[in-house]
Amino acid sequence: MPAEDTHGTEPTVRDAISAPDAEGRPRRVTRRFPLFTRDTARPEGGGRAAAGDAPAPARQWPMLLVLSTVALGLLLTALDLFRLGTLLIGGALLAGAVLRWTLPGVGMLAVRSRFTDIATYGVLGLAIALLAMTAQPKPWLEIPFLKDTLHFTLTK
Incomplete structure (x- = not known):
C-alpha cells in the first residue's frame, strides 16, 4: 500500500x-x-440541498422534483398521452441539468462530476424531447433529412 x-x-x-x-x-x-x-x-455538489436539521425530503428536493416530474410523465404516457408524457420526461431531465448547473448542492441528483451530470442529463433530456416532437402521427417537428436517410437505409 x-x-x-x-x-x-x-x-x-x-x-x-x-x-x-x-x-x-x-x-x-x-x-x-x-x-x-x-x-x-462524494461528487462535487453532492452535499445537502437544505440544512442538515431539515427533514430528509427537504434535503433532497432537487432529486424529488426531477423524479416526481418523470413519474408524472410516465403516468401521462400510460394514459395514452404519449407526446405530452415524453415531453415532460425530457423536460424533467433538462431541469435536472439546469439544477445541477446552478445550485451548489443538489443532494443525490449529483452522481458524477458536475460536467458529466450536466452533459448526461442534458443530452438525454434533449434526445427524449426531440424524439417526442418527431413522433408519428402528425409530428410537431419535422427533420428534413430524416425521411431521406430512412429511405436510403431501407432500400439499399
Missing part, C-alpha cells in the same frame, strides 16, 4: 508509477485515492 503524506488538512498519496527520487520513493504526489480505498469521495 502506498505511503501517505499529509500536507495541511488534505491527505495525499504518493503515485506509485512515477519515477523514484534518490531515496527510491515516487516523486509525483497525487490526491487520488489509494488502490484499496475505505471510502469514496
Whole structure:
C-alpha cells in the first residue's frame, strides 16, 4: 500500500508509477485515492440541498422534483398521452441539468462530476424531447433529412 503524506488538512498519496527520487520513493504526489480505498469521495455538489436539521425530503428536493416530474410523465404516457408524457420526461431531465448547473448542492441528483451530470442529463433530456416532437402521427417537428436517410437505409 502506498505511503501517505499529509500536507495541511488534505491527505495525499504518493503515485506509485512515477519515477523514484534518490531515496527510491515516487516523486509525483497525487490526491487520488489509494488502490484499496475505505471510502469514496462524494461528487462535487453532492452535499445537502437544505440544512442538515431539515427533514430528509427537504434535503433532497432537487432529486424529488426531477423524479416526481418523470413519474408524472410516465403516468401521462400510460394514459395514452404519449407526446405530452415524453415531453415532460425530457423536460424533467433538462431541469435536472439546469439544477445541477446552478445550485451548489443538489443532494443525490449529483452522481458524477458536475460536467458529466450536466452533459448526461442534458443530452438525454434533449434526445427524449426531440424524439417526442418527431413522433408519428402528425409530428410537431419535422427533420428534413430524416425521411431521406430512412429511405436510403431501407432500400439499399
